[in-house]
Amino acid sequence: MSRPSARPSETIGRGWLDDRAVAPAVGKTLEIGIGVVVLALLATTLYGSVIPGYRTAAGAELGDRALARAVETTESALPPEGVSVTASRTASLPTTIRGATYGIEAKSMRLELRHPHPRIGGSASPAVPARVLDIRGSWRSTDPFRVTVAGNHSGVTMTIGGDT
Amino acid sequence: MTTTDRTGSRGSTTKSRGTDSTTQSERIRPDSRRDSESTSSRGQANLPAFAIAVLVVTSTATLALLVADGAFVAADREPIERQQAAGFAAAMVDAESPLTLRANVLNSTRVTSLDGSLDSWFPAAAGVDIRVTLGDRVLVERGTPSGGTTIRRLVLVSTPDRRTIEPVFSSSETAVTLPRRADSVVVSITPPDGTLVTTVRVNERVVLHDPAGLAGTYTVALSRFETASLRFETTGTLPAGSVRLSYRPTATRKAVLGVTVDA
Numbered sequence: 001m002s003r004p005s006a007r008p009s010e011t012i013g014r015g016w017l018d019d020r021a022v023a024p025a026v027g028k029t030l031e032i033g034i035g036v037v038v039l040a041l042l043a044t045t046l047y048g049s050v051i052p053g054y055r056t057a058a059g060a061e062l063g064d065r066a067l068a069r070a071v072e073t074t075e076s077a078l079p080p081e082g083v084s085v086t087a088s089r090t091a092s093l094p095t096t097i098r099g100a101t102y103g104i105e106a107k108s109m110r111l112e113l114r115h116p117h118p119r120i121g122g123s124a125s126p127a128v129p130a131r132v133l134d135i136r137g138s139w140r141s142t143d144p145f146r147v148t149v150a151g152n153h154s155g156v157t158m159t160i161g162g163d164t
Numbered sequence: 165m166t167t168t169d170r171t172g173s174r175g176s177t178t179k180s181r182g183t184d185s186t187t188q189s190e191r192i193r194p195d196s197r198r199d200s201e202s203t204s205s206r207g208q209a210n211l212p213a214f215a216i217a218v219l220v221v222t223s224t225a226t227l228a229l230l231v232a233d234g235a236f237v238a239a240d241r242e243p244i245e246r247q248q249a250a251g252f253a254a255a256m257v258d259a260e261s262p263l264t265l266r267a268n269v270l271n272s273t274r275v276t277s278l279d280g281s282l283d284s285w286f287p288a289a290a291g292v293d294i295r296v297t298l299g300d301r302v303l304v305e306r307g308t309p310s311g312g313t314t315i316r317r318l319v320l321v322s323t324p325d326r327r328t329i330e331p332v333f334s335s336s337e338t339a340v341t342l343p344r345r346a347d348s349v350v351v352s353i354t355p356p357d358g359t360l361v362t363t364v365r366v367n368e369r370v371v372l373h374d375p376a377g378l379a380g381t382y383t384v385a386l387s388r389f390e391t392a393s394l395r396f397e398t399t400g401t402l403p404a405g406s407v408r409l410s411y412r413p414t415a416t417r418k419a420v421l422g423v424t425v426d427a
Contacts, residue, residue: 031214038218042225050229057236068243075251081260109288124244124427125288127251129260 056119059098063120066093067113070104070145074111074126074135074158077147081131085156088148095141104145105138106160128158137161242313245427248292249315253423255286256296257319265322269416270298272323278303297422312426320416327411332404339395344413347388352381352408359400361407366392386411 069091077089095101102115109132112123126135133155139145148159259267262285263274275298282304283290293307298321331340342349351372355361360377363370364384371384386392396407 027211030211034214034218038221042222046225054232054236061239061241064241065243068247071244071247071251075254122244124248125292127248127255127286127288129255129258130285130287 055098056117059115059117059120062094062097063102063113063115064122066097066102067104067111067122067124069093070111070113070139070160071124071126073145074147074160075128077149077158078128078132078156079149081153084152086148086150088146090144090146093141093145097141101141103138103140104160106135106158109135111135111160131155133157135160242427245425246313246315248288248427249294249313249423249425252286252289252294252296252425253315253317253421255288256421256423257317261285265414268317269320269322270419270421272321275303275321282306293426295422295424297420297424299419307426309424309426312424314422314424316420316422319419319421321419322414322416324412325415327413329409330405331407331409333396333402333407335401338398338402339393340407340409341391341393342386342409342411344411345388345391346386346411346413348383348385349392349394349409349411350381350383351394352410353378353396353406354408355379355398355406356400356403359398359402359406361396361398361402363397365395365397368395 070093073089073091077087079085079087097115097120098117100116102113102120105112105114109128110123110125113121115121128135131154133151135158137159139161143161146161148161149156150159151157255261256263257268257270258264262281263270263278265271278285278296282294282296289306293309293312294304295302295306295309295312296304298319327344329340329343333340351364353361353364355377361379362373362375362377364372364378364382366384366386367390372378372382384394394409396402
């Protein structure tokens with residue numbers, strides 16, 4: 001910017017040049033530093049707590065919906081009374097919730113959603129009449145959800161699972 | 165920087181090099197001191213702009229997070245309790261429900277005993293905070309279903325009624341039409357001596373027949389879907405009181421069945 005050769009260094013002095021150069025250098029360094037810190041803070045906040053929190057919230061909601069859909073499918077899979085009853089019904093449920101596969105297990109007339117994340121899950125019992133003797137089976141989200149009903153007029157058993 | 169350069173270049177073009185260095189340096193000194201001050205404040209002048217940029221980025225991010233939070237709050241639903249309420253409501257008005265006479269028609273006497281029989285009729289309701297209302301009347305309340313999700317269904321509530329009529333027949337007309345539809349009618353025939361009631365027809369279909377004469381009480385099934393007209397074929401006259409018809413028409417009223425589940 002200036003030409004040291006044009007001026008005798010003893011008259012102008014090193015200090016003067018130093019003062020002049022330090023200002024932008026300090027400014028730029030501060031800018032870069034603050035920028036990096038701000039970005040790091042933002043990224044840490046977003047990826048450290050906010051985004052996982054959102055994923056969990058969305059996952060919990062999706063899990064509830066998947067379970068409600070499974071319960072609805074189970075309720076509607078029940079055919080009218082008959083001497084020999086077989087029926088099956090499928091539903092399309094999400095394969096992954098919050099990036100992980102999950103399962104639904106039927107135990108003592110209740111459907112329970114099991115997910116690796118502790119905050120995703122729940123259980124509900126389908127409102128089926130008393131002639132449904134048992135709801136059993138388990139289903140993994142990698143298979144299509146299917147409810148199979150078999151029995152006679154004294155009682156039917158419902159099985160959930162991916163198998164036909 | 166540019167000012168300094170210009171000053172320097174002006175100095176170098178107007179003055180010859182080396183001859184007047186002291187004057188030049190003296191002349192430049194105050195200038196350059198002012199330059200140095202303005203340069204330092206100008207160099208840091210980026211900082212306020214940068215601070216504003218940081219502020220903008222941060223507030224945009226915060227705003228975006230607030231919006232996303234709002235979206236999550238707005239999307240918060242209770243699908244399981246809603247599904248349970250809908251499931252119970254559907255199970256209660258189903259044709260094979262203990263509460264109903266047929267689909268969507270509730271039996272008013274069964275409805276009043278729902279409170280005691282809820283767990284045996286609807287086993288899934290065990291342990292669920294549930295309230296069932298019919299119109300303004302609360303039929304069942306288990307637990308504390310404050311808030312919760314309510315599913316309402318329009319139903320008919322059927323109240324059985326018993327009517328008895330004693331038709332008066334003339335010699336030419338021995339038919340009677342039931343004023344209300346019913347699914348059965350109890351026919352009590354007590355003919356006077358010398359008169360035989362041989363056949364009873366409902367809408368010209370023979371439902372009772374005995375050539376030796378009908379006497380006593382008979383239950384005749386009727387169709388709900390047509391008005392029943394009974395005709396008695398006799399060998400003599402039937403005075404008033406010799407035939408009594410007793411039937412149970414149903415009085416139905418509309419009501420709203422509400423099922424609230426709070427999970």
